[in-house]
Amino acid sequence: MYKNQLQELAQRSCFSLPSYVCTREGPDHAPRFKATVTFNGETFHGPTCCTTLRQAEHAAAEVALARLSTRGPSTYLTARVLDETGVYKNLLQETAHRAGLKLPVYTTVRSGPGHSPVFASSVELAGLSFAGDAARTKKQAEKNAAMTAWSALKQSKQLTTALPIRNTTGSW
Structure with a gap:
């Protein structure tokens, strides 16, 4: 859900699409993933390691959306678009x-x-x-x-x- 919302935010505000970078750690039978997402020139780090790559990317997107949502809509275009996306x-x-x-x-x-x-x-x-x-x-x-x-x-x-x-x- 969060990756979709971040992508929609990028498309509505004419920003480049989010770019994810993931790192893998742990043994082959129990890998752990941690992701970062770059959005509109800012990098947001996922808070924890996750068991799947998809979970790690969603966690990073969630952090990005939460941080962007704290910026008042009258001040930042991204916050206004966040409002539009619900x-x-x-x-x-x-x-x-x-x-x-x-x-x-x-x-x-x-x-x-x-x-x-x-x-x-x-x-x-x-x-x-x-x-x-x-x-x-x-x-x-x-x-x-x-x-x-x-x-x-x-x-x-x-x-x-x-x-x-x-x-x-x-x-x-």
């Missing part, structure tokens, strides 16, 4: 799943005339509610709410102790 919704869902919480619940309200609707969405996670910016589509309104929630959870030290949010090195 990465924030995926990150919230994964975080809830790993923390043993109920999955995020989105509530969206439509307003405005029929020919020009406006959607406002909020997301609830672990008893907390986050409202995103209004949008022209329900899908984008939900993405906006997810981005708001993810940004708030990453910035709040109180919330990060309550929820195991992945840091930029890929560990919890």
Whole structure:
């Protein structure tokens, strides 16, 4: 999933496709793989050795996406494209799943005339509610709410102790 999202990010933002380099260690009967991915001139290292090459590449792509997602969308093109690809919704869902919480619940309200609707969405996670910016589509309104929630959870030290949010090195 993460490799696909990183590739989609590259294609949408007209960057070169991600390039993976893997190292193998261990005996032939029990090899271990570690990967790095180069994306838009930056190199991201997978956090641990994995049992398969595919797992190692996905781990490196996950680190890249997590680090890129911490950059505010108003500042970096890649973060804006991450928003478009729905990465924030995926990150919230994964975080809830790993923390043993109920999955995020989105509530969206439509307003405005029929020919020009406006959607406002909020997301609830672990008893907390986050409202995103209004949008022209329900899908984008939900993405906006997810981005708001993810940004708030990453910035709040109180919330990060309550929820195991992945840091930029890929560990919890």
